[in-house]
Amino acid sequence: MSSYRIAPSILSADFARLGEEVRNVVAAGADIIHFDVMDNHYVPNLTIGPLVCEAIRPHVQVPIDVHLMVKPVDRIIPDFAKAGANIISFHPEASEHIDRTLALIRDQGCKAGLVFNPATPLHHLDHVLDKLDLILIMSVNPGFGGQSFISEALKKISTVRQLIDASGRDIMLEVDGGVKVENIAEIAKAGADTFVAGSAIFGKPDYKAVINAMRSQLATV
Secondary structure, X not given: OOXXXXXXXXXXXXXXXXXXXXXXXXXXXXXXXXXXXXXXXXXOOEOOOHHHHHHHHHHOOOOEEEEEEOOOOHHHHHHHXXXXXXXXXXXXXXXXXXXXXXXXXXXXXXXXXXXXXXXOOHHHXXXXXXXXXXXXXXXXXXXXXXXXXXOOHHHHHHHHHHHHHHHOOOOEEEEEOOOOOOOHHXXXXXXXXXXXXXXHHHOOOOHHHXXXXXXXXXXXX
């Protein structure tokens, strides 16, 4: 696969200087800004909302990829679209009508994604693959940054890659959770093309060095 995308998660950034952080990480080579939204309901943590998305939007030209870990999900989607999100993804467990939620995201002018937790079955893809721009495989249980990669996710990534290739559609296959320099090549070999990394990038003093090291590993795939 010739094109890989690095998507730093601002969950691990310094929120006291968030505008500077997103500018710096894009200057260091990030392709996408990943935006983790948690509601202390669907997941046991509370993070950020549309106002923060709106605040960082003027600081970067790259896409903002909003991962909604909230339930119910439909009410907040238009707010994030208005705040400047380019991609909005959600968990099937958080929607009563997955097809309708995907349509809502697209009607707002955003790309639509579906997210799968480690134990979430892939059968939710059976009837909506033609409506997806992104599939996000969680390689940790959602809710907190800094967790270790769950290796079982590699099988799921491989299965989804086969589904995408068979469909002939241009769907991003994103992986989030425990991604770092040491395992990014293995994840890419399983079929991923977009890599969310939080503490692996924002937890280091030199963002460019980490992103370059990730790209060097990806070049070996």
